[in-house]
Amino acid sequence: MTLILSGIVGSTAYGLAGPDSDVDRLGVFAAPTLALAGLNPTDESRVTSKPDATWHEARKYARLALGGNPTVSELVWLPRDLLETVTSLGEELIGIRSAFLSAPRVRDSYLGYATQQFRKLEARGDGSFSADTRKRTAKHARHLLRLCHQGFALYATGEVEIRLTDPQRFLDFGERVAAGNIDHARQAMADYEDRFNAARSPLPDEPDRAAVEAWLLRVRRAYLEPA
Structure with a gap:
């Protein structure tokens, strides 16, 4: 699994963690592009306990974020001290975070x-x-x-x-x-x-799907293995 962006989320990130609180992690990974094309495509999400972590493949992450999922969306808004993995594609994802919003x-x-x-x-x-x-x-x-x-x-x-x-x-x-x-x-x-x-919101009525699609295609090109 190749992480492109990950960090600490949940109660720890909000400042609500107590002595018994778990440390939750969330991340985006990129599957090899060809692994998505066969009869048995890669799992789109992976969940572990001890440590508590959820990893979403880039396409699934994009779909969930476009749908407004609050838990998924917070990853790209984390303060820098809570980010643990940031690749160049992860930086690009942070850079288009407003594109997911409506x-x-x-x-x-x-x-x-x-x-x-x-x-x-x-x-x-x-x-x-x-x-x-x-x-x-x-x-x-x-x-x-x-x-x-x-x-x-x-x-x-x-x-x-x-x-x-x-x-x-x-x-x-x-x-x-x-x-x-x-x-x-x-x-x-x-x-x-x-x-x-x-309230009157400054957010658009629809997310910028074209910007998200362009990012996802860059991920696919980056992980397309040569023949």
């Missing part, structure tokens, strides 16, 4: 993902559960708020804020919701939906 998909993806987290919180009840369940609930709640916060910032400014400036706000929110205050999460969701509705 206002409707940012809204749908971030709010949609946050809504999934909220439904998990609603299903857990009023806080009268085990310490382990409460811990998971706090995690879901703080990531709900984080998704809303990052998604709206991206929608309003065209930039992804990876490292949160006030991580304690998100940690406190998680603990409050885990203690049973589901209405606090419900109100946060409603507030961010109102913000999205009121």
Whole structure:
């Protein structure tokens, strides 16, 4: 597997990691071009544990990022100190990161993902559960708020804020919701939906697929072995 871009993502990147948090890694790899053409093409994603890492082949990464996937998209917005592998093609990918963005998909993806987290919180009840369940609930709640916060910032400014400036706000929110205050999460969701509705985004209505396609073809040429 030939990595072209990789880095540390998740709670560590956001500034929300605790002593028990895993260190998550995400990366893009390039398969040999001819390996994609046969009867048994290469796996498009590889996932490992210990260390926790997810690697996407360049084409799959591009598709997921064009679809607005928040987890995948953050790789190209990481601060430099969190990047572990950066090749020339990785630099080019960072250089076209705005090409993946569009206002409707940012809204749908971030709010949609946050809504999934909220439904998990609603299903857990009023806080009268085990310490382990409460811990998971706090995690879901703080990531709900984080998704809303990052998604709206991206929608309003065209930039992804990876490292949160006030991580304690998100940690406190998680603990409050885990203690049973589901209405606090419900109100946060409603507030961010109102913000999205009121904002005018600088992002285009559609991503720049031509720029992404051109990058992917450069990857394919770079890994096309001579006959």
